[in-house]
Each structure stands twice: as C-alpha cells, then as structure tokens.
Amino acid sequence: MNNTRLTKTFISAMIVAATVTAGYASTISHTMHPYLALAVLALAMATSRMRVKLPGINGNMSMNLPFLLTAAIALSGAEAVAIAFLSTVVQCWPRNRANFKPEQMAFNLATMSFAAASASLVSHATWLSHTSWNSNALGLILAAMTLFLSQTAPVAGVVAVSESKKIGAIWWALAHLSFPYYVVSAGITSMVEAVGIHLGWGLALGVFPVMYGIYRSYRVYFSRIADSVQPEVLVRGAGAGA
Numbered sequence: 072m073n074n075t076r077l078t079k080t081f082i083s084a085m086i087v088a089a090t091v092t093a094g095y096a097s098t099i100s101h102t103m104h105p106y107l108a109l110a111v112l113a114l115a116m117a118t119s120r121m122r123v124k125l126p127g128i129n130g131n132m133s134m135n136l137p138f139l140l141t142a143a144i145a146l147s148g149a150e151a152v153a154i155a156f157l158s159t160v161v162q163c164w165p166r167n168r169a170n171f172k173p174e175q176m177a178f179n180l181a182t183m184s185f186a187a188a189s190a191s192l193v194s195h196a197t198w199l200s201h202t203s204w205n206s207n208a209l210g211l212i213l214a215a216m217t218l219f220l221s222q223t224a225p226v227a228g229v230v231a232v233s234e235s236k237k238i239g240a241i242w243w244a245l246a247h248l249s250f251p252y253y254v255v256s257a258g259i260t261s262m263v264e265a266v267g268i269h270l271g272w273g274l275a276l277g278v279f280p281v282m283y284g285i286y287r288s289y290r291v292y293f294s295r296i297a298d299s300v301q302p303e304v305l306v307r308g309a310g311a312g313a
Contacts, residue, residue: 078233082178085225089185096148096188108150114138115154119162132249133162136218136256139183141263143190143214144207155187156180178229186221190214208261215257223249 114135121134135158142151163179165171194214227242 074233074235078229079174081229081232082174082181085178085181085185085229089181089188092192093148093152093184093188096191097152099148099192103147103150104145108142108146108154111138111142111146112154112157115142115158116161119158122162132252135162136252137259137263139187140190140211140215140218140256140260143187143218144194144211144260145264146191148188148191148195151187151191152184155183159183178225182222182225185225186218189221190217193217207264211257211261211264215253215260219246219250219253 115138116135118134118138122132139151139155139158142154146154159180160176163176191214194210194217196210223242223246227238227245230236230241231238
C-alpha cells in the first residue's frame with residue numbers, strides 16, 4: 072500500500088472510535104438475552120463465510136448482515152458488539168493458509184464493532200418512543216441506515232487514504248452495489264422479528280435457508296456482470312458491501 076503512515080493513522084483512529092462507541096453502547100446496555108444472543112451469534116457466524124465477490128471491486132459482501140441487524144435492534148449493545156466482533160473474526164480468517172494480515176483484521180474488527188455499536192445506540196434511542204411513527208419500524212430503518220454508512224464509509228476512507236483516490240468515487244462504487252442488499256436485509260430482519268414474536272425464536276432459524284438462497288442468487292448475478300465492470304482497487308472489508 073502507498074501512504075503507509077496515513078493508512079496506519081486512519082486504522083488507529085478507527086480502532087479508537089470503535090473502542091469508545093462500543094464501550095459506551097455496552098455500558099448503557101439493556102436487558103441481556105443470552106439464549107437469543109447465542110442463536111443469533113451461531114447464525115451470524117455460519118453465514119459470515121457466505122461471501123460474494125463484488126464485480127469490479129476487490130471486496131466482498133457477507134450474508135450475515137440480517138443477523139447483525141437483528142442483534143442491533145433486539146439485543147443489548149454489549150451483545151450486538153460481541154456478535155459483530157466474533158462473526159467478523161470468522162468471516163475474515165484467511166482461507167487455504169493465506170497470509171494473515173493483522174492490520175487488515177484490526178481494521179475490519181474495528182469497523183464492524185463501530186457499526187454494530189452505532190446501530191444499537193440508534194435503534195434504542197429513547198426519543199424513538201416519543202415519535203408519532205411506529206418506533207420499531209423507524210428503529211429498524213435507522214439501524215439499517217447506520218450499519219450501511221458505518222460499514223461503507225470507513226472502507227472507502229481507508230482506500231482513499233492508502234491509494235490516494237477520491238473517497239466519493241470509491242464510496243459510490245461500493246455503495247451502489249451493496250445498498251440493495253441492506254434493503255433486503257432490513258426486510259428479512261423485520262420478518263425474523265415477526266416470527267420471533269408469534270412463533271418463537273426457534274422457528275426464526277428458518278431464515279438461514281433464505282440467506283443461502285440470496286447468497287446463490289447474488290453469486291450468479293454478479294458473475295454475469297463481472298466482465299462488464301472496469302476493475303477498481305478496494306481493500307477487502309469485513310462488512311456487507313466491503
């Protein structure tokens with residue numbers, strides 16, 4: 072990478088931001104839900120290795136987003152951060168004895184922890200209950216938007232710093248491919264919540280086959296358009312769309 076010092080500074084700043092945000096979200100955590108948290112963690116870890124290569128970008132999109140979103144809105148801040156952290160470790164662990172890159176792992180963990188903590192804080196904000204809108208629906212929308220921005224913006228930022236490119240162009244290349252998946256994930260999360268309320272969280276595990284179907288569909292779709300997209304240089308991030 073070029074501009075190594077600036078890149079390391081950016082990563083360090085991201086680690087500090089994640090530590091502060093995650094620490095604050097954990098200290099004001101709501102009631103713990105250990106059994107639900109374990110179920111969501113298992114699903115997030117299982118789907119974290121379902122990664123789709125984004126065409127024209129050296130990055131990927133993971134299928135664990137609905138479970139990270141579920142954790143942010145249905146669990147405590149501490150549980151949401153823990154699930155994001157552990158599933159990111161599983162997602163980013165090198166395959167086939169590939170070289171382990173500590174700085175890349177640190178950046179990915181910081182980005183996902185920051186995003187999960189931010190989404191949890193937004194979805195549990197007290198002012199939501201005082202609005203005329205449906206607080207649950209609004210909380211879900213805001214949490215999805217927060218995850219989207221908190222995951223894509225840092226990735227675009229570190230690439231812009233390391234490769235001396237314009238952050239706006241990099242962010243757009245990343246965002247326009249991944250944004251529809253965030254919309255789909257928000258819809259899946261709302262369905263998981265509905266199943267959890269009426270039928271019990273055990274049956275919510277049925278969303279796993281749905282995510283596998285989406286994973287296969289994205290792989291086919293992106294493979295068809297890959298040849299028509301000019302390659303750009305992006306780092307491989309942890310979150311969906313990165």
